[in-house]
Amino acid sequence: MYSTAVMPGMVMFRRRWSVGSDDLVLPALFLFLLHCIWLVVLSVVLFGLPYGSEQSCSVTLVDHGRGYLGILVSCLICESAIMWLSMRGSILYTQPREAVQYVIYIRLAILLVELVYAVVGIVWLVQYYQPCPDVTAKNLALGIVACNWLVIFSVCITLTCTFDPTGRTFVKLKATRRRQRNLTTYTLRHRLEEGQASSWSRRLKFFMCCTRAQDTQSDAYSEVASLFAEFFRDLDIVPSDIIAGLVLLRQRQRSKRSAILDQANNDILAFLSGMPVTRNTRYLDLKNSTEMNMYKDVCYYMLFALAAYGWPMYLMRKPACGLCRLASSCPCTSVSGSRLSQSVTVEEDNCCGCNVLAIRRHFLDRDLKQVQIVYTSCHDAVYETPFFVAVDHAKKKVVISIRGTLSPKDALTDLTGDSERLPVEEQHGTWLGHKGMVYSAEYIKKKLEQEMILSQAFGRDLNKGTMHYGLVIVGHSLGAGTAAILSFLLRPEYPTLHCYSYSPPGGLFSEDAMEYSKEFVTSVVLGKDLVPRLGLCQLEGFRRHLLEVLQKSNKPKVT
Template sequence: MITVLMLADFSALITGIVWFIQNYQSCPIEEPKKIVMCAIVSNLCVELLVVMTMYCSFDPAGRSWVKMKKYQRSMRESESRFNYRRSGSTNRNWRQRKVMRAYQDSWNQRCKFLFCCMGSSDRTRNSFTDIARLLSDFFRDLDVVPSDVVAGLVLLRKFQKLEREAIIRQKRHGIFEYLSGVPVTERTQFLALNDSHDYDLFQSVIHYMYYAISAYGWPMYLITHSKTGVCDLCPNLKCCLLCFGRSDRAQVIEDNCCLCNYAALKQMVAEGDVEVIYATYHVDIGETPFFVAVDYTREKIVVSIRGTLSMKDVLTDLNAEGEPLPLNPPREDWLGHKGMVQAAVYIKNKLEEENLILKALNHNPTRGTQNYGLVFVGHSLGAGTASILAILMRQEFLDLQCFSYSPPGGLLSMPAVEHSKEFITSVVVGKDAVPRIGLHQMESLRADLINAIQRSIDPKWKTIACNMICCCCGPEPTSVTKMSEQDSNVNAYQEQKDASRHSTVHPNDNSIALSLHHPLFPPGRIIHIVRHHPTNDE
C-alpha cells in the first residue's frame, strides 16, 4: 500500500514538473510561479529523502532471518512434542552463517552508498568490510522500530534522573552531587588555580588548545573569525605571497592551490613566537593531516593532529574495534581504537621517514631548539591519534607530553590508560558526547534501551507525548511513576540494568546473541571543565 501511494505521489510530481516547464514562460504573474517552483522543489527533496531512507533502512537479510527463526521454532516444538533434545552444540549452523553474511552484505552496501564519493581502493573496501561487520554485530537481531527507540530514550532519561536522585539521597558510593553527568565524591580532585602547579597546568591546556584548533585549517579560522576571516587570510595566500615577493621555509604537502589551510594555520599561531616547519593535509582512511611547529615561548616541538573534517575521517572514526598497540615488546592487554591506531602508526612512520623531529630539534640551534621537549596535541580524532602516538613514541622520548582535547570515549584499554596518566592530559568540556562514546558504551546503551522498553506499560504514543506536551509538563509515564514510589524500586532497576549490560543474549530470546566488546576508555588524566551554578547556601 505504501509503495502504491509513493508511486502515485511520484507520478503526480513528474506531471507537475512537466506542466510547470511547459507553462512557465507563458505565465505573466511572477509570484505564483515562485510558489509553484518552491512547492515542486520541496516535494522533490522529500521524495529523494524518503527513497534514501528506505534504501538505508530496508533489510535484505530479513527473509533469511525469518526462515531461520521459523526453523528454530519448529525444532523447539519438535523437542517438546517428542521429548528429545539436540546435542546442544553452540556452533553456528549454515542458516545462522547465511543470515550473518546477509547482514554484513547489507551494511556493506549501505556504506558504499553513503560514502560513494570515497572511490573503490583496497583500503576503502577493507574499511567498509570492517565497519559493516561491526555494525551488523551491533544492530543484528534488534527487533525495534524508530518509535520504539524514541520511547525507550524518553524512559531511559527519566529512569536515569530517578536513579541519580536516589543515589544522592542514599549517599551511595560517597556521591553527593552530579556535575555535567559526572559523580562528585570525596575523592574528586579540583584544580586549585591559586596553586602555582595547577595554574601552570591549566595555562598549558589553554596554550596548546590553539594548536589543536589550528590543525583544522581555513574552515575553523572562518568559523572563529566570521567578520574579518577572509580579509585576514588573503595576504597570506600563495598568490598574494608571490605578488609581494614573500617566501616561506615550511614544507607544505597537499594543500589547495592557494595554500588556504596553511595561511589559516600561520594566522592562528601568529600571536605566539611559533614557527611552522612542516604541514601535511593529505587525508585518507587511517591517515590524518598534521603539522610540526617550533614553539619558542614554551621551548617545545609541537606535533598537532587534525580531528574529523572529511568523510574519510568519519570512516577512520567508525573503525572502532579494539586492536593491540604495536609496541616493542608487545603488550596484548594494551588495546586501542583500531582506526586511530592506524592513524598513529601512519604519523609515526611519517615522522621517522622524513626525520621531522630531528629537523625540528636542529631548526634553530642559536635559540637552543636542540634541547626542546616534545608535545603532541589534537582534538577529537586528532586527540585519540595523538594519545596513541604519544604511547608509541614515549619509549624514545621519555619527557614527552600530550594534551588530548575531547578524546573518544572508546580509545584505550584500562592498562594503557593507567600507563598514560603519567604524560597525557585529557580535557573534556561539559556534557560533550565524544568522550562518552565508544563501542562498549554504545552496547551498554543498547542494553539499557531494551530494558527500558521492556519496562514500558503505556502505549508508545503516550510515552513520547508526555515528554512533549507543555514543555515536558505532561503526565509522567506509568512505569516512571511506579519506580519513583520507593527507593527499593530504583535499586531493583539498577540491579537489573547492571545484569543486562553483562548479558550476551537478548532478554526475550536466548537464541539471539548480543555482541560485547572489550571496554575502552579516554586516555590519561582527565580535566573536566563544567559550568557550575552555585546555590544560595554555597
C-alpha cells in the same frame, strides 16, 4: 511489562521489512487525507458541474471517473482500518496489530487497480486531450492520473526504503528456532550476519559515494559494517523503535536526574560543590604554582589542537573578518602570503594554501610569533589523519598537532573501533588501542621518520638550542586518540614527551595501557561531551538500556 525481548518488524510475503506495524499511522493518514480531498473534488466535478454529454470522449471519461469513486471509497476504508489497527497495542506488544498485514494485502490489490486506471488515463490523454473540446473532462483526466501516480510513487519509495535484503533469511531463522533445529539455525544465523554486514557496507558506500575508493577504505567499510551488524545482532528492530527508545530513555534519565537533585545529600552535588566524595577525588589547586602552570599549559596547547583543523576552524572562530584575513594573506592575491608560507613543507593543501595560512594566522592573531610551522600535511584518507609540526620557541617545545574528525574518511577511522595491539616492543601488560587510531598513529610515525620531520624541527635553529627542546603531542577528538597512541610509539625515542589529549574517544585504551599512559598523557574532558563517553562497552550498555525502556513501555509508539 512483556516478556518478549525483541521488537518485531512487520512480516509480509514471507519477508521481514524494516518497518513496524505501528509505523503505518502517518503514511495511512497522508493517503487518507489525499483520497478524502480527491473524493470531494471528484464528486463535485461529476455531479455538480456540466460536461459535454454529446461528446463521446467526455461520456467515456466521466464513466471512468464514476468507477474511480468506488476505488476511492475502498481506499478510504482500508486506510482507516490501517490507522486504527496500527494505533493498537504498544511498541513490543504487537498481537493487537496482527491483522494489519491482511488489510495491507487488500490495499495493495486496490493499488493494482489504481495502476490500471493510471495507465488508461495516460492513454486517454495521449489520444483525446488535444481534440476533445470538453475542459471538464480534460481536468478530470489530469486529476485522476496525477492522484494515481502520486500514490503509486509514494508506495514504491516506501517499499524501497523499508526493504530488508536479509528479511527472508530472518523469517526462516525465527521459524527454525521454534522448531529447535540447531544445525539449520546455525547456518541461517551465519547467513543473516553476513547479509547484514553486506547491507551496512552498501549503505556506507552509498553515503561515501563522493570519495575515491581505496583498499584501506574498503577494509574500513568491512570493519564498520561488521561493527553495526554486531550491534544489531539478534534484534528484530526497526529505525522508529530506536527513535522511540531514545525518547523514553531521555525521559527516564530526566526523572532520575530530578530525583537526585531532590535528595538532601548526594555525591554528585557534593562533587560539583567542590567537596571530595572519595579518597581519590582531587581538585586543582590554582594557588599552587605547579598546578597553575599545568592548567595554563592545558589551555595553551588547546590552541595548537584547534589550529590543526585549518581554514574551516579559522573561519568558524572568526566569521566576520576571517575570510578577509585569509584572502589578504593568500599567495594568489598578495605577496605577503608567500612570506607567510615560506620555509614550510606543505603536503596536499589547496592551490592557495589556505590550510597552512589559516594555521599561521591562528597564531599570529594571538600574537604568538614565536611559533614556527615546520611541516603541514593536509593529506586526508582512511587511517591517514592530517597533522602539522611546529617549533614553539617561547615554550621551548616541538609540537605535533593532529586534526580531529572533519571528513567522512575521518568518520570511518572513528568507527573502526575494534581493539588492536599497540606496536610497541616493551609492554607492561596487555596494551590495546582503538584500531583506527592505532593505524593513524602508525601512519604519522612512519611519515615523521620518512620525511625526517622531527629532525628538521629539532634542528630548526641551533643558535636558539632547538636540539634541546622537548616534544609535545596534542590533538582533539580523533586527533586526541591518535595523539595519545602516537605518544606510546614515540616515547622510547623521546622519553620526556608529553601528550595533551582533548576530548579523547571513550574505549581508547585497554586498562593496562590506560594506567601506563597516566605518566605522560593529560586528558581533558569538557562538560557533557559525548565523545569521551562513547565506546564499544558503552554501546552495549546503551543497547541494553534501550531494550529495557521499550520492554517497560505500555503506550503506543504514536503517542
